[in-house]
Amino acid sequence: MKERAELSSELLNLQGLDSRVLQDPETAHIMAIENSLVSSRTVEGLDVEVSERPDGIDLKVVVEEDVIIKRPVHVCFGVLHRRALQRIKIDLTLKEGSRANFIAHCLFPNAEEVKHLMDASILIGEGAQMHYTETHYHGIAGGAVVVPRARVKVLKAGKYTSLFELKRGRVGSLEIDYDVEAMEDAVVELIARVFGHGDDRINIKERAVLSGERARGLIKTRIALENEAKASVEGITEAKAAHARGHVDCLEIVKDSAIAKAVPVVEVEHSLAKVTHEAAIGSIDRHQLETLMARGLRPEKAVEVIVEGLLR
Secondary structure (H helix, E strand, O other): OHHHHHHHHHHHHHOOOOHHHHHOOOOOEEEEEOOEEEEEEOOOOEEEEEEEEOOEEEEEEEEOOOOEOOOOEEEEEEOOOOEEEEEEEEEEEEOOOOEEEEEEEEEOOOOOEEEEEEEEEEEEOOOOEEEEEEEEEOOOOOOEEEEEEEEEEEOOOOEEEEEEEEOOOOOOEEEEEEEEEEOOOOEEEEEEEEEEOOOOEEEEEEEEEEOOOOOEEEEEEEEEEOOOOEEEEEEEEEEOOOOOEEEEEEEEEEOOOOEEEEEEEEEEOOOOOEEEEEEEEEOOOHHHHHHHHHOOOOHHHHHHHHHHHHOO
16 A cells, blocks of 8 residues: 555655645545545545445545645545446535635556546535546657536536646546536636547537526647547537527647547527627748747747647
8 A cells, every 4th residue: 555655645745745735634635546546635525425336436525515625635536557447426516605726646657557537426515616626647659538527507506617637648548427417696717738649539418407597618629740640529509598698618729630629509599698709720820920930939949839839
């Protein structure tokens, strides 16, 4: 166990996170490697149940009513073997008036044939607010298959923000499937930033259903591709009630022989609702490139700066 704990610290350092966060008594965390719970800590108002299975982890998390978790809750899922299957099941509830910020670190640094399957069910109570950041590192071999699936319901005046980032190393195969429903006065934001290389395959499907009056939704996707990478992005927003407002925004940059596809889908079922969309796919903007090169940057560095800006 000590060896795995040390490896856990190394994995967090790989993500640029100070591993001392695992020793902070005021910061909640859950650290699982493959199908084993390595370390965990909770704080007042945060209830956590973890069950180990032969092929993964079941996680149940509840933030109690009106509780505000002051520091981010770190949730770390790692696979150290080159070949493995990891199934993660998450049941997460924020009760009425509560607030929490979760940061998930998904790390598969040696992946050659690693499959990570995540299935999440999330309920945001009335007036509750949750910010969820999911950062990934899949190593450099391109052997990871990652399939995150989430079903989220945001009750009256609640807010749910999700940020998915995979900007370093190879992607492998990524299949995101997020479905969020927003009730009266609720707000949902789904943001994804991914950089694909080699023969990486990226498929993102995100759906926001604005069921309540004055519900608001944003789906924002930023993708950069090079080499033979391929990406397909489907952003869906459905507005079903008066004064619901939604926007779908997808921008993809391609280099070399990469292929990108964007499918924004907007649907309005009430005369007082409105949904807008924009999608742009293309190569590096030549004017931006020339401007940076005029300032002394080499072409390769200029392209790197533009991509970093897109994914920021």
